[in-house]
Amino acid sequence: MTQKWLVPIDGSDIALHSVAWIARHAADWREPPQILLINVQASLPGDIGRFIDAETLREFHLEAGMAALAPARDQLKAAGFTAELHVMVGEAAATITAFADSHGCSQILIGTRGHSGLAGTLLGSVAMKVVHLSNVPVLLVR
Helix, strand or coil: CCCEEEEECCCCCCCHHHHHHHHHCHHHCCCCCEEEEEEEECCCCHHHHHCCCHHHHHHHHHHHHHHHHHHHHHHHHHCCCCEEEEEEECCHHHHHHHHHHHCCCCEEEEECCCCCHHHHHHHCCHHHHHHHHCCCCEEEEC
16 A cells, blocks of 8 residues: 655755655655645735735735745655645644645654754744644654
């Protein structure tokens, strides 16, 4: 059975750590995993709808999300993977874990800065929130 891996990408270099890890290990799997890349756009304030119509907002989020996903998509393509691209709107950690559940993902791979101890606790990263909310294994890649 093909594994389905969800890889959240926020447009940062840190997020690409998980993509680089996949590329480095591409030859290690008998059957390569199916890769789903996800970018979660932050919701805009509700009253912005008074000034901008819903379709324009949808296009804005989609364009920004696809731009954030492009470097990850290109790296995976160079390594021989074809990834599904998804752009969602909402709170990052909750949206990522809900997406993993609803799409039957077997694992979430997420890049992390590697803060630990007090710094990690105070910063409360998206990666740590995903670990706490996820119903599937989460691989943190530094």
